[in-house]
Amino acid sequence: MSDLKLLNKARVFLDRLTSILVLITAWSTLIGMFLICTTVGSRYVFGYSVPGTMDISQIILVLIIFIPLVYVEKTGGHLKISIIASRYSKRTESIRALISNILTAIVFGLMSYMSMIGCITSFLEHEDSWGDIAIPLCIPKFFIFLGCLLFSLYTLGNLLFQVVDYIKTNGEPSKK
Amino acid sequence: HANREAMAEQAEQIELRLATYGSPESGMVSEGIIWYADELAKRTKGNVKIKIFWGGSIAKIMELPRAVKSGLADIAPVVAVYHPELFPYVFGSSQSTMVLARADLGDWNVPYRRLMEEFPEVRNVCEKQNQKMLAFWDYDRMGVISRKPVRNFEEAKGVKIRNSGEYVPRIFKAAGFSPMSVPATEAYDAVSRGMVDAIHASADTANKYRWYEACKYFTRIPIYGTAMVYFMSINLDTWKKLPMSVQNEMLRLGNELTDIKMPSISRKVREDFERNFKKAGGTFFVWPEDEQKEWKAKVTKSSMDYYVKKMEAKNIPRLKEIVYRFAELMDYQWR
Amino acid sequence: MIPSPIIGACGLLLLLLLLFFGLPIGLTMATVGLLGLLVLTGIDATFWSMQTVLFHESFHWVFIVLPMFFLLGNFAFHGDVGKDAYETINKWLGRFKGSLLIATIFACAAMGFASGSSLATAGTFTRLALPEMRRHDYNLGLACGAIACSGTLAALIPPSGMMVIFAVLCGSSLGKLMIAGILPGILTAVCFVGTLRVYLFFRPEFAPVLDIKIPLKEKIKSLKWVGPLLLIIVCILGGLYAGVFTPTEAGAMGALVTLIFFILRKGIRYRLILESLMDSIRISCMIFIIIIGAMFFSRFLAVSGFIDVISKFLLSLPVPPHVVLIAILFIYLILGTFMEAVAIMVLTLPIFFPILTKLGFDEALIGIVVLMLVEIGVTTPPLGTNVYVVKSAAGEDVTLEQIFKGIFPFFIAYLFAVALVITFPQIALFLPKLMS
Numbered sequence: 001m002s003d004l005k006l007l008n009k010a011r012v013f014l015d016r017l018t019s020i021l022v023l024i025t026a027w028s029t030l031i032g033m034f035l036i037c038t039t040v041g042s043r044y045v046f047g048y049s050v051p052g053t054m055d056i057s058q059i060i061l062v063l064i065i066f067i068p069l070v071y072v073e074k075t076g077g078h079l080k081i082s083i084i085a086s087r088y089s090k091r092t093e094s095i096r097a098l099i100s101n102i103l104t105a106i107v108f109g110l111m112s113y114m115s116m117i118g119c120i121t122s123f124l125e126h127e128d129s130w131g132d133i134a135i136p137l138c139i140p141k142f143f144i145f146l147g148c149l150l151f152s153l154y155t156l157g158n159l160l161f162q163v164v165d166y167i168k169t170n171g172e173p174s175k176k
Numbered sequence: 177h178a179n180r181e182a183m184a185e186q187a188e189q190i191e192l193r194l195a196t197y198g199s200p201e202s203g204m205v206s207e208g209i210i211w212y213a214d215e216l217a218k219r220t221k222g223n224v225k226i227k228i229f230w231g232g233s234i235a236k237i238m239e240l241p242r243a244v245k246s247g248l249a250d251i252a253p254v255v256a257v258y259h260p261e262l263f264p265y266v267f268g269s270s271q272s273t274m275v276l277a278r279a280d281l282g283d284w285n286v287p288y289r290r291l292m293e294e295f296p297e298v299r300n301v302c303e304k305q306n307q308k309m310l311a312f313w314d315y316d317r318m319g320v321i322s323r324k325p326v327r328n329f330e331e332a333k334g335v336k337i338r339n340s341g342e343y344v345p346r347i348f349k350a351a352g353f354s355p356m357s358v359p360a361t362e363a364y365d366a367v368s369r370g371m372v373d374a375i376h377a378s379a380d381t382a383n384k385y386r387w388y389e390a391c392k393y394f395t396r397i398p399i400y401g402t403a404m405v406y407f408m409s410i411n412l413d414t415w416k417k418l419p420m421s422v423q424n425e426m427l428r429l430g431n432e433l434t435d436i437k438m439p440s441i442s443r444k445v446r447e448d449f450e451r452n453f454k455k456a457g458g459t460f461f462v463w464p465e466d467e468q469k470e471w472k473a474k475v476t477k478s479s480m481d482y483y484v485k486k487m488e489a490k491n492i493p494r495l496k497e498i499v500y501r502f503a504e505l506m507d508y509q510w511r
Numbered sequence: 512m513i514p515s516p517i518i519g520a521c522g523l524l525l526l527l528l529l530l531f532f533g534l535p536i537g538l539t540m541a542t543v544g545l546l547g548l549l550v551l552t553g554i555d556a557t558f559w560s561m562q563t564v565l566f567h568e569s570f571h572w573v574f575i576v577l578p579m580f581f582l583l584g585n586f587a588f589h590g591d592v593g594k595d596a597y598e599t600i601n602k603w604l605g606r607f608k609g610s611l612l613i614a615t616i617f618a619c620a621a622m623g624f625a626s627g628s629s630l631a632t633a634g635t636f637t638r639l640a641l642p643e644m645r646r647h648d649y650n651l652g653l654a655c656g657a658i659a660c661s662g663t664l665a666a667l668i669p670p671s672g673m674m675v676i677f678a679v680l681c682g683s684s685l686g687k688l689m690i691a692g693i694l695p696g697i698l699t700a701v702c703f704v705g706t707l708r709v710y711l712f713f714r715p716e717f718a719p720v721l722d723i724k725i726p727l728k729e730k731i732k733s734l735k736w737v738g739p740l741l742l743i744i745v746c747i748l749g750g751l752y753a754g755v756f757t758p759t760e761a762g763a764m765g766a767l768v769t770l771i772f773f774i775l776r777k778g779i780r781y782r783l784i785l786e787s788l789m790d791s792i793r794i795s796c797m798i799f800i801i802i803i804g805a806m807f808f809s810r811f812l813a814v815s816g817f818i819d820v821i822s823k824f825l826l827s828l829p830v831p832p833h834v835v836l837i838a839i840l841f842i843y844l845i846l847g848t849f850m851e852a853v854a855i856m857v858l859t860l861p862i863f864f865p866i867l868t869k870l871g872f873d874e875a876l877i878g879i880v881v882l883m884l885v886e887i888g889v890t891t892p893p894l895g896t897n898v899y900v901v902k903s904a905a906g907e908d909v910t911l912e913q914i915f916k917g918i919f920p921f922f923i924a925y926l927f928a929v930a931l932v933i934t935f936p937q938i939a940l941f942l943p944k945l946m947s
């Protein structure tokens with residue numbers, strides 16, 4: 001039981017971390033918008049483009065793509081074709097969900113692991129962006145790692161709870 | 177015995193994956209690799225087939241050296257200048273050393289081979305990335321293609337010019353231009369609508385993106401020589417598995433590509449461009465001699481030193497020594 | 512050793528199986544793609560692909576246009592820009608069958624002159640137009656289908672990111688291609704309206720007609736409410752054609768202009784702004800994860816050589832040029848069902864383009880026809896990115912299946928438009944000839 005409590009605590013912590021990151025991403029999008037508009041304006045008026053606009057916008061884009069993975073899952077889920085799945089019995093549906101969760105945890109787990117290696121390699125190699133200012137590429141690579149990791153952990157948590165649920169109810173599909 | 181037979185059969189039919197960007201039609205790199213693949217098939221009597229994956233379908237332009245390293249691609253043409261951290265000595269420094277020489281197509285080959293003999297760092301630059309260099313070649317002289325005449329410092333003042341990277345904008349700024357970064361794919365739109373007035377272009381890119389449709393003036397800036405930018409490499413593990421005869425054939429062909437084929441393709445592309453440009457009603461200019469000198473004096477040393485300083489911060493061994501030695505081999509006169 | 516094209520075919524089958532089983536689309540495409548790469552290229556290359564595809568498909572300047580246009584759509588939604596405009600349209604044309612749908616189709620075509628991205632336009636108009644059509648009891652599937660298909664007009668009408676990709680891949684003139692796209696784009700919109708009217712004849716309940724007569728005075732008074740929407744489009748258009756910004760930057764500029772309208776209308780309301788931001792990143796994340804998954808899958812298919820084998824077989828048949836052309840069109844339609852648009856062009860054009868030019872077809876004509884076919888593909892199941900973006904922006908009230916059903920009349924219209932352009936190449940080639 002105490003294990004479960006610890007798990008719950010970890011989950012609450014992850015939830016909080018994810019929501020903060022999503023908030024940061026949301027506001028970064030607005031900042032990105034202003035940044036691009038500033039460059040457009042200053043190029044038009046002064047013939048001067050703000051250095052790094054493209055690189056910074058790209059980093060923001062990386063945030064936008066990878067940080068909200070968990071948020072999307074919580075608000076309606078990632079897109080799937082439900083033409084057959086919508087007719088599943090509760091039992092089949094729970095199997096589908098189980099497979100989906102296992103795959104997500106594995107694939108995104110691997111992706112986060114590989115992105116971590118990519119991030120570290122990039123850091124050690126001093127890999128910079130090919131723009132008018134050189135930004136270390138380990139920064140966006142770190143965000144990819146982080147986003148995939150959070151998503152994988154979140155699904156792993158769901159999976160654990162699903163299994164615990166399954167054991168508790170002796171194999172009957174849960175109400176949820 | 178059966179095993180050896182199977183191996184002999186395998187040795188007979190080898191298919192190698194070559195990853196590239198662009199398409200068969202898109203310029204000198206494509207032409208060069210098609211030639212290499214065809215010629216290799218011909219000379220090995222069809223035993224070695226290179227299958228080309230166009231348009232970044234298995235790896236995009238920026239991914240190519242690492243695609244070869246990982247083995248996703250067996251062979252790829254690498255735009256080395258995009259990866260100074262991987263290929264720092266000559267290829268990576270190309271952007272900063274372009275101003276060094278008045279080199280023309282193929283002029284870099286002998287000095288570069290010399291450099292490989294003298295420095296193991298240069299020799300092993302590809303091995304360190306788990307690949308073997310087959311051929312290398314240069315990027316043609318670059319100039320300014322523009323909507324209005326830009327012939328000298330006076331006319332360059334405030335001209336919005338599209339270019340990319342970290343070094344080239346600094347060089348153009350020194351001549352009074354206002355550098356803008358616009359992706360190559362949007363440059364056509366940008367220049368035809370007057371968002372930028374000029375593009376830093378070579379014959380190859382001007383042809384490929386058809387910038388000559390929107391720009392009527394091309395100014396040659398001979399402070400720029402050609403630049404060592406490309407090489408073609410093969411994954412080292414794949415390489416080691418190839419029979420000796422095939423290896424030799426590939427190396428021989430690579431040298432031919434480096435020394436004869438690529439310079440001649442580039443020259444042809446240059447002539448094509450000149451013809452196309454004139455047919456489209458374009459005019460060529462040359463930057464005046466004295467201003468060339470002044471410009472060069474302003475940027476050469478600082479551009480090189482900037483590069484050296486940056487790379488030294490990245491702990492690249494013997495960088496300054498090697499780059500300076502190369503300059504010497506290219507007959508650059510330090511003042 | 513199994514030949515790699517067969518592995519490709521098996522991968523495709525597995526993909527379809529898992530997709531219809533109901534696994535998340537992006538995840539499924541990534542999984543099958545990675546498994547295929549593992550079989551064909553080994554573990555090192557597969558693991559490396561994992562990090563590099565994630566990075567290079569996301570650290571990509573041109574894609575920033577998507578979240579920005581979604582943001583524009585959300586600001587417009589919360590600022591009642593769409594509501595007002597559609598209210599006016601309804602007052603004027605409400606007694607005309609399907610008026611809101613027709614207005615949406617033409618508004619998308621107009622937006623096509625301002626936006627270079629099919630996905631972005633579809634996403635924007637889902638936020639702008641769908642709530643209004645919902646309020647007037649239009650069939651949601653049909654409404655979403657109309658938006659998903661009309662969004663593709665942005666790729667046919669300049670500026671267009673897809674045109675740039677085509678021009679670079681084939682080394683043909685971007686300038687000519689852009690001008691060539693205008694008339695086919697408008698023609699396609701007209702075909703949409705035509706088939707829509709026929710469709711509504713059989714399904715009148717899908718688009719209720721306004722049954723009260725509105726006095727002219729009120730109609731005229733309401734005209735000013737179309738203003739903001741028109742102004743936003745005109746601002747982007749003006750900026751683009753005056754060379755103030757590029758099509759990619761247009762997204763951010765449009766979002767800024769819309770935000771200003773929003774603030775003028777409702778004041779600085781942090782909650783609503785945050786809501787818009789959150790919704791934009793949600794839609795972006797949903798759609799990008801599918802695009803990235805599709806990239807894994809298309810890399811696997813490329814390595815397998817499956818498409819090469821199929822195309823070379825079809826083209827080796829001894830048949831006259833026009834049959835070859837039709838065979839190629841057919842291949843594009845099939846590929847469009849399960850592949851991402853850019854990936855299709857990258858994989859097929861190096862094979863098809865030389866064949867088609869050798870057969871004597873004009874480069875610009877080939878470009879327009881290929882673009883039309885590829886854009887049909889973004890609306891067809893199972894992988895229809897435009898439908899996905901509409902679904903992501905529409906929320907829970909409508910299912911993917913309903914939208915795919917709603918595509919049907921427009922799919923027919925699209926085929927008809929393609930047939931017209933092929934039969935009368937002048938539709939594409941007239942304007943470029945006039946300009947040169």
Ligand code: NA
Pocket residue numbers: 622623624625626627628664665666667668669670671
């Ligand atoms: Na457009």
Ligand code: NA
Pocket residue numbers: 847848849850887888889890891892893894895896
């Ligand atoms: Na499709």
